[in-house]
Amino acid sequence: MQDAVEADEEISHADISPELTKHFRGIRMWLPLKLYGLKPFRASLEEKLHLTRYFYQEINQIKGFETGPEPELSVAMFRYIPIHEDANSFNKKLTQAIQKDGRIFLSSTTVNGVYWIRVAVVIFRTHLEQMYLLLKIIKEKVEELSN
Structure with missing residues (x-):
């Protein structure tokens, strides 16, 4: 100019x-x-959609977990239902523990008073290896918080 x-x-x-x-x-x-x-770009988007569906199917198979609606895009919701503790407070602690761990970042939301943990698969660096790691971290943190 x-x-x-x-x-x-x-x-x-x-x-x-x-x-x-x-x-x-x-x-x-x-x-x-x-x-x-x-x-x-299309291949990357398809990969993220597949990874989200993969996560949704895998977390559904782990005892104690509940999921939200089946993902249509690249976001899935889940939560753990503990036996002897309020689910909302447990999942808030679980979210904080995962974030503090620092290897994977998850966010949360509250829908009709129910606290959900959100997985948003949007980063181009996210691949199947990160989904394996995410599931491992979730299991580790649930075990740590349950003891």
Whole structure:
């Protein structure tokens, strides 16, 4: 932008981006699409959907766990139902223990007063190996908290 060139101040990226307001976020999507096409993006999305369904099926097979609705996208909800403790408080402690562990990050939500742990499989670095690790960590933390 010609007015920005003569300014004595440091150049603002807002003055030289195509929108003339903010940095050009769209290029992060546009450039890879132009370079590689849609096929790798579709494959990555399909992988994340499969990983979410895999997690949902596996956590359903572990005794003591309850799941939310079958995932349509890349988010699944689950919780552990302890025998001698309030499920909401236990799952809050479970979420905190998993987050404190630091190897995997899970978030939570409350629906109609019920505390759920959320798995959102969206990071491009997430693959089947991370799902194995997640299931292992969940089992470890449930055991630790139950003792």
